[in-house]
Amino acid sequence: MIIDLSMSNFRSFQKDQMLSMNVEGAHTRHSSNYTLIEDGRIGVLRSAAILGANASGKSNLLTALMAVRWIVQSSSGRKEGQSIPPYEPFRLSEAGQSQPVRLEIEFVVPSGVRYRYELAFSNNRILEERLYSFARRVRATIFERSPDDTWETVKFGGTFKGGSRRFPFFPNAAYLSRAGNDASAPEFIREIYRYFGDISHVPAGNNFFSLLPLTNASTLAAVSELICLADTGVNNVTMEEKEGTDDIKLPDDMPESVKDIILSQNRLSARYWIRSQSGELVAFDSDEMSDGTTRLLYILPLVLEAFEKGAVLAFDEIDAHFHTDIVDLILRLFHDNEINIRGAQIIFTTHDTNILDSTSLRRDQIWFVTKDEGSSTLKSLDEYDRKYVRHDSPFETFYRDGRLGALPRVSYGKVKEAILGALAAKTAFRKDVTDA
Incomplete structure (x- = not known):
């Protein structure tokens, strides 16, 4: 702590x-x-x-x-x-x-x-x-x-x-x-x-996380259940190993933690299973899911680890x-x-x-x-x-209401003036090009 x-x-x-x-x-x-x-x-x-x-x-x-x-x-x-x-x-x-x-x-x-x-x-x-x-x-x-x-x-x-x-x-x-x-x-x-x-650190807008924790069956089961309970529409999550990734070569001086992330993201892929209208489970890849759902997959192992280790x-x-x-x-x-x-x-x-x-x-x-x-x-x-x-x-x-400070100090009037100026300049440029 x-x-x-x-x-x-x-x-x-x-x-x-x-x-x-x-x-x-x-x-x-x-x-x-x-x-x-x-x-x-x-x-x-x-x-x-x-x-x-x-x-x-x-x-x-x-x-x-x-x-x-x-x-x-x-x-x-x-x-x-x-x-x-x-x-x-x-x-x-x-x-x-x-x-x-x-x-x-x-x-x-x-x-x-x-x-x-x-x-x-x-x-x-x-x-x-x-x-x-x-x-x-x-x-x-x-x-x-x-x-x-x-x-x-x-x-x-x-x-x-x-x-x-x-x-x-x-x-x-x-x-x-x-x-x-x-x-x-x-x-x-x-x-x-x-x-x-x-x-652990979760950078803003970054999905550069290791998938290795999800190779643990109990961790994957817990994360899968939590994603399903988060009203994502997902019924199950599984991990699959990709073929033909054993020949990945990385620089010797690259930090081991970075190597683990790169190798795990190239060797492993998540499959999200959603029940169809006929009752069958249909698999979706990560790039077919919302950013929020895929981000949960990366973040939840860190949350569970925090609880496990304090x-x-x-x-x-x-x-x-x-x-x-x-x-x-x-x-x-x-x-x-x-x-x-x-x-x-x-x-x-x-x-x-x-x-x-x-x-x-x-x-x-x-x-x-x-x-x-x-x-x-x-x-x-x-x-x-x-x-x-x-x-x-x-x-x-x-x-x-601004009583506590820490709010952006933005003048709408000045922003509007800047945009009108930029639009006018673009219009004048296009006219000059047309006349030429």
């Missing part, structure tokens, strides 16, 4: 901004929307909705989370001197381009221990890296690394126990990435490494291709105490204002992103004065 995620000088987030999944009061309201940890002392939200105008920076928030995931999971594989891909500083100021990106995340692993991980990095060097634990509810340093440290001088706290602790790595790699993938490291380090590996699902534009009732269904599943028993979370961006419903979401689950002079700001609905926005207020109405 993520408790909070902070970022600064990353993409459109120039100044430090924090997404908090910590329950802020009102513990009796929508109590199934959060998980209690540390003997009930802390409540952690199971979902967070991010709204804002186009290009406000919503997706960048999810990208920040995936940047942490990449550094933990993949940076140890970089060759000496290679750049760090997530180094994407704020580009609209000269200072930003010469400063490090800073990312911090507080989280709880499946064993129940709470940690805080802090990073600062430049284009080709991890400058600062720290890991703290709260095993006894007091912050304790596990390890820390300063700009002058090498793999030989990383400092360790007294809570680092069991297994090996010192591993060689290049300056462009995270210690946690190197140690977490080494069998001689302590189990708690490897658990943290696995935790970040279990975070993992985080970062979902960009959850409403893309999905009816608002499907979005509501997904949220209800994450908020169900009988299904979500391991503290799985979904953090999603959306333009669907129907989710702004005080009967289903808490104030602290709703976040708005605004952009001013290219710099994004993140603000929770819970930060608004309770005298004006109560727990039972009509959130959607307030948002649509």
